[in-house]
Amino acid sequence: MRTAPCPFVTNGHGLNLAAACDGVRTMNECHRGCMKPPVSHPLFARAYACSTPAMDRAGAAEHRRRLLMRLTGRVIEVGAGDGANFDHYPAGVTSVLAVEPEQYLRGRAQQRAARAPVPIEVVDGVAEQLPVSNQDFDAAVVSLVLCSVTDQDQALRELHRVLASGGQLRFFEHVRAESLVLRRVQRLLDATVWPSIAGGCHTGRDTAATIGRAGFRIDRLHHFRFPDVGLSLPTSPHILGAASRVSPVRDTG
Numbered sequence: 367m368r369t370a371p372c373p374f375v376t377n378g379h380g381l382n383l384a385a386a387c388d389g390v391r392t393m394n395e396c397h398r399g400c401m402k403p404p405v406s407h408p409l410f411a412r413a414y415a416c417s418t419p420a421m422d423r424a425g426a427a428e429h430r431r432r433l434l435m436r437l438t439g440r441v442i443e444v445g446a447g448d449g450a451n452f453d454h455y456p457a458g459v460t461s462v463l464a465v466e467p468e469q470y471l472r473g474r475a476q477q478r479a480a481r482a483p484v485p486i487e488v489v490d491g492v493a494e495q496l497p498v499s500n501q502d503f504d505a506a507v508v509s510l511v512l513c514s515v516t517d518q519d520q521a522l523r524e525l526h527r528v529l530a531s532g533g534q535l536r537f538f539e540h541v542r543a544e545s546l547v548l549r550r551v552q553r554l555l556d557a558t559v560w561p562s563i564a565g566g567c568h569t570g571r572d573t574a575a576t577i578g579r580a581g582f583r584i585d586r587l588h589h590f591r592f593p594d595v596g597l598s599l600p601t602s603p604h605i606l607g608a609a610s611r612v613s614p615v616r617d618t619g
């Protein structure tokens with residue numbers, strides 16, 4: 367296990383629950399020292415798991431299929447939730463390591479993994495400190511996760527670290543709006559109620575810019591509204607695309 371400092375101490379996430387957690391410890395030590403795991407949203411987790419079938423019927427299933435199409439080799443999926451992507455992995459994928467920190471969602475994902483068309487192992491962990499070695503994977507997948515991670519830059523540096531040279535990052539995320547009015551609403555929500563009612567989610571993140579900053583070259587980027595009906599909501603603007611790991615691994619320690 368690498369020895370990067372615990373990312374959850376000084377960022378206002380409210381997770382510094384024990385004096386033992388001093389920000390110098392590693393994530394693993396932090397798990398032991400703190401009184402609860404870093405990602406725990408029991409109500410949101412249950413509500414989210416209930417909503418994924420309806421989301422899929424409203425079009426998310428098709429976006430998930432496009433997200434994963436033509437993927438091959440060893441894949442890491444981060445923040446896998448209840449495993450809503452699992453059925454869509456194509457046959458060229460030899461294995462998936464699905465990382466999910468939320469206990470309830472991880473349990474649901476484990477049940478789904480057993481019925482998936484490709485071999486999937488579901489493990490505990492957070493995006494900011496992935497429990498794997500450098501350059502272990504041919505592809506990494508994130509869907510509707512980078513809005514919720516505590517430290518988006520650190521999560522993307524980790525995704526960059528674990529991908530082999532030329533490896534692909536596939537992403538499907540809701541992001542900052544183009545319209546100034548909607549952007550203002552996003553800022554207001556993000557600074558007030560939204561993260562606490564939606565499992566740490568932020569509506570207004572400029573995720574494509576963060577992907578570029580982490581050393582990825584964006585090869586495909588599709589902007590769209592989801593759901594594509596009625597008025598635009600703060601969570602309507604989405605991106606779906608692929609990026610390649612082009613620059614060398616950075617030292618995140």
Ligand SMILES: C[S@@+](CC[C@H](N)C(=O)[O-])C[C@H]1O[C@@H](n2cnc3c(N)ncnc32)[C@H](O)[C@@H]1O
Binds near residue numbers: 405465467493
């Ligand atoms: C909106 S759900 C999306 C789940 C799934 N990827 C999907 O497409 O349906 C957000 C997910 O991000 C996970 N998450 C939140 N913070 C995280 C972190 N720091 N590292 C990894 N996953 C995280 C949550 O537990 C949850 O499963």
